[in-house]
Amino acid sequence: MVPEDTGPKVRVAAPLRGFAQRCALLLLLSASIGLLMAGRMDPKLFEEARIALTDTAAPILETLSRPVATISDIVGNVQELTNLRQDNLDLKAENARLLQWQQAARTLLAENDQLRTLMNFASDGAVKSVVGRVIGDASSPFIRSLLVNAGHREGIKPGHAAVTGDGLIGRVASAGERSSRVLLISDLNSRIPVLVEGSRARAMLAGDNTRRPRLTFFSANVEIEIGSRIVTSGHGGMFPTGIAIGTVTEIGDAGIRIQPFSKPDRLEYIRLVDFGLSGIIDEKHEPKTQRHGTAQ
Incomplete structure (x- = not known):
């Protein structure tokens, strides 16, 4: 099929489009001028027309604004x-x-x-004491002891008392340059001369590697009751008189058991006290104590 020749039509339509665009511009300008003149001649009529146009366009504008909103x-x-x-x-x-x-x-x-x-631990102002942090538990099936980060450098020596605010916890068994080993009162090798408050009866507190050491070597005619407080007696030159240790919690076939005031498993700090007593531990035995883990 031979295509139709549209050349003359295109040539005729092009000038018409240009003329229409120029006419449209002139018409818009004329309409604008006419509206301005009408607004000046009759403002009320122009305002009413504007309001009517706005009312007509309002729904359309609202509809168009919803997607935007x-x-x-x-x-x-x-x-x-x-x-x-x-x-x-x-x-x-x-x-x-x-x-x-x-x-x-x-x-x-x-x-x-x-x-x-x-x-809270009150002591004579003349005594020397050092507060050490518990840095380890050196206990074993046969030994109950703690390691403290204070030693010879702080003036600590074997035999110094280890106390808390609640009372006696043990004594220094061996001391190094920067640390010490505290033998607890519950240790099998611990023997402490004590008094039963009230009756002032003397006895020996013996550790047996349990949480509650036993009272031994007391007179048969001494009356000891549940709840009696046990304190150091001062005998043996190791500790002064009156340091609190614990209370009697059991009297039976297994003997008399003491519940210590201080609980080693909850301790973070211990006060190591030099009461200036000669004691029963000789410094020359310290290496042997460290080697065998027992107090000499």
């Missing part, structure tokens, strides 16, 4: 969710930091409580 709300919600997510992450990080500070505060509070408890 919806999109704006969606964008705002997305931004708000993004901000909330970032705020949530910031709050979680802040909460983690606060938990760390809380744990640190609890640790410091516990240490402060123990140090305050140690301050």
